[in-house]
Amino acid sequence: MRFVDEFRDQQKARALAADIAALCEPGREYKFMEICGGHTHTIYKHGLEDYLPENVTMVHGPGCPVCVIPMGRVDDAVAIAGEEGVIMTSFGDLMRVPGSKGSFFDANASGSDIRMVYSPLDSLKIARENPGKRVVFMAIGFETTTPSTAMTLLRARGEDLDNFSVFCNHVLVNPAIKAILDSPGMSLDGFVGPGHVTAVIGCEPYQWVARDYAKPIVVSGFEPLDILQSVQMLLLQLKQGRSEVENQYKRAVPWEGNARAQAVIEEVMEPRPTFEWRGLGSIPGSALKLRREFAPFDAELLFHVPGVRVEDPKACQCGEVLKGAIKPWECRVFGTACTPETPIGTCMVSSEGACAAYYNFGRFDRRQLREASRA
């Protein structure tokens, strides 16, 4: 299939793998974090680690929007959905995320009406078709999905819809990267930068990573060859003693990002003073809320939101996994108490979550896996 097969070519992969191996200094360990959950998914789905030398480790970062939603926010959404005449809508991945009193699926089984949508515009459509109901869109995601929520709000205002609102949980990627860089014991050598987020915000906002922390960052596409090439570019920077922001994903990401999308976000939303992240705790300025002009569409103002902070379950080490401090299998409850069908932590829910990806695709010693599959 065109535009896909070119980026999965085995010959090119082998050539890149040889390059990567040649760039590695013997005896040195390299740890690169792919920030975005989409990259994590690609790495596991295609078995990309088979092309990496053993001293290059990919650490799976916090860029899975579902994985960073704290339990309290899920509880808040369930509370809104429990109010009379409410239709809550959300992306499918969120349906199984556990709150302290169960997931959206459980809420539906108890009588709530929470529906899966593919876009906030679908949610707007439901609002138009159900004038007697109050339709709420649970908005999650990094800068990638924020513009579509903002556009939807502009449209809702344009149409004077009075039964549509947004429960805003949009988060920002840079404060999360900073939280990781500042966390004790951080041992990363560089970052594979998020392609879709950068298509919106552009490459400039990462300059501080390269400048202040001397870590290279390469914005990457989502096909396996994209990621291999990004790893090669990171290793080349290290070898040459450079730390720069580079763009591997030029075919989709202009250096300056998408000015129109940035303007739409700016028009509709503003930073929150602080926001709680699953496992990472509260990070200042790390999320967006609706501006005052959009108060009639702000579910946090329209509904009673409990806003109770719920401690992450004690056994759960999602935070350590998100920071890359431990591998998924090193978590105390990995695969026994916490599995994709009965997740304790959010990393086990979404297929972009580090734990779920490792459990579903990689739950095996890599060398043994390779040998068994080639036997």
Add this chain to the structure above:
Amino acid sequence: MSEKDVLERVERARRRKPRLTDERITLSHGSGGKATHALVEALFVEAFRNPLLERLEDQALLHLKGATVAFTTDSFVVSPIFFPGGDIGDLAINGTVNDIAVSGATPLYLSAGFILEEGFPVDDLRRVVASMASAAERAGVEVVTGDTKVVQRGKADGCYINTAGIGVLERPVQLSAAGARPGDAVIVSGPIGDHGVTVMLARGQLDIESDVSSDTAALTPLVSLLLDAAPRTRCIRDATRGGVATVCNEIAQASDVGVVLDEQEVPVRAEVRGASEILGIDPLYVACEGRFVAVVSGEEAAPALEALRSHPLGEGARVVGRITAGPPGIVLLNTEFGGSRIVDMLVGDPLPRIC
């Protein structure tokens, strides 16, 4: 603990008898994945326990006065009721016919039960019943008994159909998911995922248009050709809910063997692949309604493939993998990209109500 120890502990946890801990039924209990297995094994099998049921095959094989009778039932709640390539009526006939056929038996008689919602257009029901009649004729079966119930508006979604069926097993075969052995070949009878993707696109929520249509068909003639050419066939399963990946996992677990699939060999139409790429789903998990997975002995793989390809329904048949001694209970995939990974049972359902 080392990674290896942890993974061994995880495998032990996976082998534990499934428990049903949920307080209420959720959609995931109907997905054909792990939650469904837990419901079936911890509730239904426990309550109805008997050796015929415990095989957990697609059909029960009954020994009645010298004849071996295959008996099965299936319910259909697909939404929308009409979709490119078929409708709920074809599905209700072909689904039950196939569950009988994959035992090697010849399907003969079906029952049909209708649950209709108040207000459902009679013209739609006429269309559904007409396509049931023609599907039954094509499959060589007769609908010989039935039932009708009507529920209040809002208590169902238009039309649900249950069919049950019987057939007679006259071949000396014992097909079972527990029969796979190292060295066997894994065959799929044609391109996978057509039905699931068709229904998903037919819902119109995604604004994707495509020419793909459902593969719903009775597999009886194809099974017959396969068993003539490869009499030592171990197992045949139609790859419905949960797709080829789920069937392979069931075989790996029931036979305590490994299954290694080659992604490059798995036939997927370009339209289905494209839609799957956009939707972020894996065709290996997408339902088919006219395809089966067969495990045949390694020596019989070539004649099996030749026989399947001689029939229009089997033109796209391919050997997609092989059975290995280990790792037991695990399905591995050599990816098109040249890497390797696990293919696990599906958790939750990305595409509810496809059949």
